[in-house]
Amino acid sequence: MAPRLLAAGLVLAGAPAASACGPLTVPGSTADAAPAHGPAAAGGGTALTQLNALAVRAQIPLAGYSRDAFGPPWSDAGTVEMSGNSCPTRHDVLARDLDDVVRAEDGCTVLSGVLHDRYTGRTIGFKRSPRTSMAVQIDHIVPLALGWRSGAGKMTAEQRLNYANDPENLIATGGSTNAGKGAKDAAAWMPPRAEAHCWYATAQVRLKTKYRLSVMPAEKTALLTALESCPAEAGQR
Template identity: 40%
Template sequence: MALAAVLSAAGCEGIEFVDPAASASGTSAAQVPADPGSVAKPSKTSIAQAKRSLSAITIKTIPGKDPSYDRDKFGDAWSDAAKGVTYAGNGCDTRNDILRRDAVKGTVRTRNGSSGCKVTAGTWVSPYNGAKYTSTRKIQIDHIVPLGRAWASGAKRWSAARRLAFANDPDNLLAVDGSSNQSKSDKGPSAWRPAKPYQCVYAVRYLRSATKYQLPITSADKSALTSMLNGCPK
């Protein structure tokens, strides 16, 4: 089954899944679309969707660490060739696409002007601690559902193409501060949370990706995500 068909079977609402083979080629970096919905302020619709997803998601025991996990199993880091990924084929690697997407509007500078791929400067507000950063060296690209946890949750049985798509899917990526990313590592929601004001966005985005890729969560994760979603703005 084609990857796009597999993911559409998950029944996610409002998630755009673009097959680059079916779209126009030659998209420039300057044409990378903005992230749908504010990263820092989830909409009431996305919060409601997250709560529905949480009530329907599969609950399963997941090993804390699967010794068979290998980052290389998810393909080349920040590949531009992952089929079905929104920005695939635009000529820029995934890291720079996410740096551009998540930067404060109008602050991004690239090596070759507005059409260049390599982001050299900008301003980012980490959705995990709320701090502002102006150096790309301080920013890392986080897999919201970590690769190691996805592997232990079922990705080890996926095709190589699906793992590559997951590792480069903008729906599962955020530009965050390096300290938060390092502390999070491969932990799930029951073992790691961002600063309290940012737990809602984390929970919404975690459930969005877990549902899209039909990944289970643990009962402890469900309790943690429930708590975080209950703290979302009314």
């Protein structure tokens, strides 16, 4: 989304002023040292069961893939949580994942905040402007192209729209981290912060289970290795 600074009055997120966005609550726990913001994932034991139930097959070619196949970027349409609140998904996720959020008077646009990046452990200030907005970006935990290589091409258009805007598949992270990850699978990329590997693997497995996607052999091995780092009681993080 091209950044656009709004010349609007400011309100603090959660202040009494009217907002077009409803409150967003996402469950979390203390299974790792990261902040509680962001999508939840099933515990390690559950994720292992889910991983072993996923189809294992060779990578599906990207033939026919395009970003347009997943609907308009940051669409508020669809049926997943956050849909239908009149706010673009990007701003919903920023408001969920950042601390000290300041929104424009439209109740949607996030103008500033502080990200405690789950992937790296870094603290990143966010300020909406053409020069600074890209410091914090929204990552698809299971990237769209990886989803396509895993079977998303067989989804309906509505299912792909939901997949692209599902809050369980979205997390705010640093721009350079997002760029470095790209569309890589777990065999090629894991969060730089080792303590996040359990959460990341369980999130990916949960999403692939939810959308009935497959895994590749090396990808499954990498996910299994990450799940082995989970505490005995991994909780719901």
